[in-house]
Amino acid sequence: MNLQDMQYFLAIIEEGSITAAAKRLHIAQPPLSRQMKQLEAQLGVQLFERGRRRIKVTEAGNLLRHRAEQILELTTNTIRELKEFDTGVRGTLSIGAVTSSWVTLLPDLIHTFRDRYPHVRFRLREGESRRITELLDKGIVDLGMVRVPVDTEVYESIELPKEPLIIAFRSGYSSLGDGDKPEVNLAELAGKPLMIHRKYKHMLTEHCHQAGFTPEILCESDDVLPLLAWATAAIGIAVVPRSAVSLVPSADLLTKVIVNPALETAAALIWVRNRFLSATARHFLSLFTSLQG
Incomplete structure (x- = not known):
C-alpha cells in the first residue's frame, strides 16, 4: 500500500462512488476499480460494499480511512517542514x-x-x-x-506569570478612598456596583460568597474596554486584570489591588496540539x- 492507494481510497469515500472518484482524479474508472480490488487483496479485508449507485464503507474501510487521513496529513506536514528547514523565515x-x-x-x-x-x-x-x-x-x-x-x-500553552485583579474607578466616585492606600479588601466591595469581565465573574462571586456577601454585578462584558470606559465615566467600579488599565490611560482613573483574598489571573500563548x-x-x-x- 502506498500514498497513491490511500489518496485514491479516500477520494472514493468522499465522492461516494468509484465512477465519481475517477472523474475527480482524472483517470479511467476500470483501472481505479482494479487498483482498489488489488488493495483489498493485499490487505486481506473488504473495504467497500459495492451497490448500484453508491458504495458503503465497511468497518475495516473506516479504520483504513482514519489511518490514511493521519498518514497523509503527517506526510504533508513533513514535506512542508523539510522545505522550510534552514531556509530562513519569511x-x-x-x-x-x-x-x-x-x-x-x-x-x-x-x-x-x-x-x-x-x-x-x-x-x-x-x-x-x-x-x-x-x-x-x-x-x-x-x-x-x-x-x-x-x-x-x-x-x-506557555503560561505567563500571574497578575492580580484590581478595581478601577473614577476619582471621587467611591467611598473606597482615593490615593490613601494601594489595596482594597474584598469585603469592602460589598454593596458596590461592580463591572466585570465575564471570564472572572464565577471567581469573583465564589470568593465574595466565602467572604459572606453576594456581589452587586452592575455589568458583565466580554471585553475590558467598555468596563474601563464606564469606570472613567463614574458609572461603576471595574474589576479587571492590572495590565488592562493601560488600555484607557486617564488621570481620573484610580486603581487598587484586591486582597484578602487576592484574586489572580494569567495570560497564556496557545496553539493547537499536534497541528x-x-x-x-x-x-x-x-x-x-x-x-x-
Whole structure:
C-alpha cells in the first residue's frame, strides 16, 4: 500500500462512488476499480460494499480511512517542514489575542521578533478568549494569546506569570478612598456596583460568597474596554486584570489591588496540539519561551 492507494481510497469515500472518484482524479474508472480490488487483496479485508449507485464503507474501510487521513496529513506536514528547514523565515504569522495583550504583552515581543526576522509580516485578530480559540480551531490564526484556564487536551500553552485583579474607578466616585492606600479588601466591595469581565465573574462571586456577601454585578462584558470606559465615566467600579488599565490611560482613573483574598489571573500563548506549525510560528514560540526564562 502506498500514498497513491490511500489518496485514491479516500477520494472514493468522499465522492461516494468509484465512477465519481475517477472523474475527480482524472483517470479511467476500470483501472481505479482494479487498483482498489488489488488493495483489498493485499490487505486481506473488504473495504467497500459495492451497490448500484453508491458504495458503503465497511468497518475495516473506516479504520483504513482514519489511518490514511493521519498518514497523509503527517506526510504533508513533513514535506512542508523539510522545505522550510534552514531556509530562513519569511511569510506571514497570524496571531489572535485578547484586547489587553496587544497593548501590554505583545508589542515588545513582536518588536524583538521583527529585529531578528525582518521579512515576516503579521496578520492580527482581536477578540475575547473564546473567540481566539475558535479562530485557532479553524486554522485562521497560528497562535493565540488568551486568559487562563486553557483546555490542555486541545491546546499546548506557555503560561505567563500571574497578575492580580484590581478595581478601577473614577476619582471621587467611591467611598473606597482615593490615593490613601494601594489595596482594597474584598469585603469592602460589598454593596458596590461592580463591572466585570465575564471570564472572572464565577471567581469573583465564589470568593465574595466565602467572604459572606453576594456581589452587586452592575455589568458583565466580554471585553475590558467598555468596563474601563464606564469606570472613567463614574458609572461603576471595574474589576479587571492590572495590565488592562493601560488600555484607557486617564488621570481620573484610580486603581487598587484586591486582597484578602487576592484574586489572580494569567495570560497564556496557545496553539493547537499536534497541528503543524510553520517555521515562522516555531521561531516565534522559541523567542517567547526564551524571554520568559
